[in-house]
Structure formats: C-alpha cells, structure tokens
Amino acid sequence: MSTVKLTVNGKAVSVDVEDRTLLVHLLRDHLNLTGTHVGCDTSQCGACVVHIDGRAVKSCTILAGQADGASVTTIEGLAKGDELHPMQAAFRDNHGLQCGYCTPGMIMSAVDIVQRHGGQLDEATVRHELEGNICRCTGYHNIVKAVLDAAGRMKVAQAAE
Amino acid sequence: MYQTTYHRASSVDEAAALFAKGSEAKYLSGGQTLLPVMKQRLASPSDVIDLAKIKELIGIDASGDTLTIKAATPHYDVATSDAAKKAIPAVAYLASLIGDPAVRYRGTIGGSLANNDPAADYPAATLALGATIKTNKRSIAADDYFKGLFATALEDGEIITAVSFPVPVKAGYAKFPHPASRFALTGVFVAQTKAGDVRVAVTGASQSGVMRVAAIEAALKANWAASAIDSVSIPSSGLLSDLHGSADYRANLIKVMAQRAVTAAG
Numbered sequence: 001m002s003t004v005k006l007t008v009n010g011k012a013v014s015v016d017v018e019d020r021t022l023l024v025h026l027l028r029d030h031l032n033l034t035g036t037h038v039g040c041d042t043s044q045c046g047a048c049v050v051h052i053d054g055r056a057v058k059s060c061t062i063l064a065g066q067a068d069g070a071s072v073t074t075i076e077g078l079a080k081g082d083e084l085h086p087m088q089a090a091f092r093d094n095h096g097l098q099c100g101y102c103t104p105g106m107i108m109s110a111v112d113i114v115q116r117h118g119g120q121l122d123e124a125t126v127r128h129e130l131e132g133n134i135c136r137c138t139g140y141h142n143i144v145k146a147v148l149d150a151a152g153r154m155k156v157a158q159a160a161e
Numbered sequence: 162m163y164q165t166t167y168h169r170a171s172s173v174d175e176a177a178a179l180f181a182k183g184s185e186a187k188y189l190s191g192g193q194t195l196l197p198v199m200k201q202r203l204a205s206p207s208d209v210i211d212l213a214k215i216k217e218l219i220g221i222d223a224s225g226d227t228l229t230i231k232a233a234t235p236h237y238d239v240a241t242s243d244a245a246k247k248a249i250p251a252v253a254y255l256a257s258l259i260g261d262p263a264v265r266y267r268g269t270i271g272g273s274l275a276n277n278d279p280a281a282d283y284p285a286a287t288l289a290l291g292a293t294i295k296t297n298k299r300s301i302a303a304d305d306y307f308k309g310l311f312a313t314a315l316e317d318g319e320i321i322t323a324v325s326f327p328v329p330v331k332a333g334y335a336k337f338p339h340p341a342s343r344f345a346l347t348g349v350f351v352a353q354t355k356a357g358d359v360r361v362a363v364t365g366a367s368q369s370g371v372m373r374v375a376a377i378e379a380a381l382k383a384n385w386a387a388s389a390i391d392s393v394s395i396p397s398s399g400l401l402s403d404l405h406g407s408a409d410y411r412a413n414l415i416k417v418m419a420q421r422a423v424t425a426a427g
Contacts, residue, residue, distance in 0.1 A: 002167065019167040019209075022196075043197045044341065046263060055237075055266040061196050062267065065167040066189075066211060109263065131343065132261025 004064045008033070009077030015064070023067050024048045024059040027074060035075040035104045039134070046133030049105040050074045056112035058132075075104035078111070086153035087111050087146075096146035098137035109133050110147045114154050121151045163205040169214055173297050173320055176210050180318045183208030188320065190233055190272035193264050218271070218322060223248035226328045226355065232271025232321045240265065249290070251332040251350065251426065255282050258336055260343050271321040277371075279310050279401070280344035280364060284371035286334065287324060289350035289362035295323045309369045329354050333426030335418040336365075339405060346406055347414035351377075351422040353385060361419060366400050366411040377419050387420035 005014045008031060015030045027033045027050070038060055039047030048060040051073040078085035087107050090096070097103045113129045114121065126147045127140065135143060166183075170176035180186045187206035189195055190213055198204045212218060218233035221242045228248040230239055239245050240257035259265055259273075259282050273283040274294060287294070287303045294301045297320045306314045315321070329352045336348035345365030352360050359382040364371045380389045395415050397408035406414070 018164065020162045020165050020199075022162075022200075041200060043193065043264070046261070049263055056263055057266050058263045060200075061193060063167055063189075063192070063196070063209070065169065066192065066213065068169070112262070129262055132263045 002065055004068045006067055006069065007071040009073060017064050019063070019065060021064045022060055023050070023052075023062045023064050023072070026064040026067075027059060027072070033074050033076050037101055037104055039101065039105070044132075044134065045102070045105070046109060047102050047105040049108040049133065051108060051112065054115075056109050073108075075107060078107070085111070086157055087114070087150040090146040090150035090153060091143070094142050094146035094149055096138065096143045102133060102135045106130070106133050106135065106143055110143075110150065111154075113147065114151045117151075119151070119155055121148060123148065162199050163202060165199070165206055166208045167211065168208060169211045172215060173212075173217060173322060176212055176215065176320060177297060177318060179208065179210045183210070186210055186318075188212055188275070190275075191235060191264075191268035192272075193260065193268040194272065194276050194278065212271070212320065213269070221245050223328075228252065228326045228328060229323050230270050230326070231323045233269050236260070236265040236268050236270070237262070239270065248328050249326055249332060251334045251352075252286050252290075252326060254425075255286050255334045255336075255350070258282060258334075258338065258343075264343075270324055274306075274324065275313065275315060275321055277307060277311050277313050278344070279367065279370040280339070280346070280348075282334075282336065282345060282348055282364060283324075285345075285348050285350040285362045285364040286326070286332075287362075288371050288373060289352045289360045290326045290329060290332065291352075291354065291358075291360060292324050292326045294321055295325065296321050307371050312370075327354065331426040333422040333424070335421035335425060337414050337418055347411050347418050349415060349418035349422045351381065351419060351426055353381075353426070358382075359385070363415050363418075366415055368399050368401055374415065374419070377415075381423065385423065387423045390416055390420050390423070 037047035039045035043061040050059045184207045186208040189209040220231045222229045223244040236256040236259045245253040332352040334350045337346045347366045348364045359378045361377045395412040397412040400408035400411045402408040
C-alpha cells in the first residue's frame with residue numbers, strides 16, 4: 001500500500017491504494033468519480049481519458065502512484081457549476097453521443113485537441129487526432145461536428161476572458 | 162494485474178540501486194507497453210521502478226552534428242520540438258506517428274528502444290541513422306544493439322539514458338500503420354549520411370525485428386531517387402506473415418514505403 005496525494009478537479013486528495021492500482025480505479029472506486037469509463041482494458045479505446053497536468057492521457061494505462069503530485073481533471077471537473085463546458089454543450093447540441101459510453105473520453109481528448117491546435121482545426125485534423133478514441137455508435141460524424149463547433153465556442157470564450 | 166511494488170526514482174543511480182534490490186524488477190518509463198502487458202498478467206514484476214520523473218533523463222539537445230534525445234522524453238515532446246524538427250525533421254515526424262495522441266504524451270524513446278517491439282517506429286530511425294544508444298554503463302552503436310524480437314544488447318539492470326542521432330544529409334520515414342494498433346505493418350526509414358553512406362532500416366516486416374535492406378541501400382547509393390527502387394527485388398523469406406498481411410504483401414510494402422520515404426526526404 002502507498003499513499004497517493006494528488007489534486008483532482010481542483011481539490012487536494014490523499015488516498016491509500018495498493019501499488020498496482022491504476023489511476024482510473026483510484027478515480028472511480030476511491031473517489032466515486034464514475035464519469036471516467038473503462039472500455040477496453042487494452043489501452044486502445046480512450047473511454048478513460050483524463051487530463052494529467054493539462055495533457056490528455058489514458059487513465060487505465062498509468063498507475064495511481066505515477067500520478068502522485070499531479071493535477072488531474074476528469075469529466076466531472078469541466079463544467080462551471082450548472083454551466084456546461086463549451087465542448088460538453090457542443091456535444092449535446094450536435095448529437096455527438098448516442099449510448100454515451102465513450103463520451104467522457106471523447107470530450108477530454110477533444111478539449112486537449114482544441115487547446116493544442118487552437119484556430120487551426122479542420123475536419124481532417126479532428127478525425128486524425130481522435131484515432132485514440134473509439135465510438136461504436138455514432139460513426140464519428142456528429143462527434144467531429146461537435147469538436148469543430150466547440151473549437152469556435154472555446155475561441156470566443158477565450159477572447160471574452 | 163498481479164501485486165507489485167512501485168518505486169519512483171529521482172536519479173539514475175537510485176533507479177539502478179532499486180533494481181538490484183528487487184527480485185524481479187522492471188523499469189517503467191511511459192508505461193504504454195509495460196502496463197498493458199502487466200494488466201493482461203503476461204508480466205508480473207516484483208517491483209516497478211519509475212524512471213519518468215528523473216530530470217537528467219528528460220530533454221532534447223541539438224548541437225553541431227548531433228541530435229540527442231534523452232531517454233524519458235515523451236514522443237509528443239520530440240514531435241513538437243523545434244530543435245528536433247530543425248536538426249532531423251524525419252525523427253520528429255516519426256515521433257508524431259507513434260500510437261495516438263494520448264500514448265504520445267506518455268510513451269518515451271528509451272522505453273521504445275528497451276522494449277524493441279518488432280513493429281515499433283524508433284528502432285527504424287535508430288538503425289538507419291546509425292545512432293548511439295547511451296546507457297548508465299556505456300555507449301552502444303545501433304548496429305550492435307538490436308538482437309531480434311524484443312531482444313537488445315542491454316544487460317540486466319542497464320538503463321538507457323539518451324540516444325544520439327548523427328544529423329544526416331537527408332532522411333525520410335514512411336509507415337503503413339496497422340489501422341487499429343497504429344504499430345507499423347511496415348515502416349521504412351531512409352538516410353543519406355554525411356559520410357556518404359546510404360542506410361535503410363525496416364520495421365514491422367521482418368521475423369527478426371528491425372533490419373537493414375542492402376539491396377535498397379545499393380540502389381539508392383547509385384541513384385537517390387524513388388524510381389531507383391523500382392527494379393529492386395525484395396525476397397519474402399524471413400518476413401512476417403499474419404492475418405494483417407502476407408510475407409509477399411510486406412515485401413511489396415517495403416519497396417513502396419522506401420519509395421515514399423525517399424520522396425519525403427527530398
């Protein structure tokens with residue numbers, strides 16, 4: 001057992017876990033943050049993507065101990081109170097989800113994509129950059145639309161700040 | 162995953178000492194291969210020693226005729242590094258093709274070379290450029306380093322600290338990725354060295370891991386042009402054959418990817 005100290009969605013937490021615990025299990029089983037999903041267990045599907053120190057990574061492929069001292073943002077940490085994050089709002093408005101299982105990972109990856117590419121984003125780039133996130137319902141079409149829509153909204157939001 | 166004990170090392174010496182104490186220890190860098198393997202219970206190290214936070218193992222340095230990438234530098238940092246893009250653009254481009262964006266934030270060059278997956282990307286650049294693999298004990302020439310599938314010249318407990326690539330006259334990489342795993346079904350790195358040599362390394366295709374292709378090297382040395390490879394014949398013996406592609410298919414891919422790599426190199 002080890003004590004892992006990290007910041008999750010802005011709150012400092014300290015959790016005692018077995019050394020073999022994956023970050024996704026610390027989030028889901030110890031902190032009850034079940035928005036982060038486990039889809040494949042083979043590091044391919046991206047349903048478990050969270051941000052660690054601002055970078056979108058697969059929380060099923062990192063030990064909780066490796067994240068000790070880090071700042072983690074999960075899907076639960078995106079909205080400001082009742083106000084959805086622009087990426088969440090764009091997914092809703094563009095029907096970017098059906099069953100919703102992949103959605104938390106899609107959104108966390110998509111926020112990272114927009115942050116990295118800013119206004120340079122086009123459809124081909126979005127499709128290419130989403131290669132680490134698998135969706136079995138939508139055919140990706142509306143997900144891509146949502147990401148492009150959100151890229152515009154995030155730019156406007158940034159300009160307003 | 163079986164039980165294990167996690168250690169975070171703060172220096173290379175501390176990591177080596179922790180390794181020596183464990184009964185069946187493993188080094189952990191980005192973990193994008195080791196952790197999936199541990200999750201499937203195909204590996205059960207007694208101890209995992211995390212190298213990813215060791216400051217002396219992180220960074221990119223281009224000086225003179227050498228691009229040095231320290232071992233725990235993630236692929237994303239290589240792909241976006243101005244120094245790497247300026248010194249050897251083909252290496253930065255190769256890093257941008259590994260796995261997916263989330264994998265590239267974690268996976269490292271040292272981890273890739275220590276694992277030596279027969280379909281990994283970095284071995285192709287390392288062998289084609291004639292890089293030097295630096296460890297905590299010695300320097301190993303790329304020609305002496307790769308020993309077959311998942312096998313390297315590394316001794317038990319030895320830690321890769323950096324990889325030094327000599328800057329070539331020109332170099333290019335082309336990869337036909339497996340559509341699900343993003344590993345190379347076949348990837349070819351071509352390089353024209355400052356000493357006047359042509360070196361061509363292929364990953365993903367051979368049963369014995371990354372390899373050089375003398376026939377393509379000779380053709381390109383005589384005439385550095387994609388068309389020079391048209392008449393080269395690649396035998397399919399010794400090539401991988403699986404449901405993703407037969408040996409003959411991979412033999413053809415070696416030619417096609419080599420031609421694309423030459424075109425990319427200019």
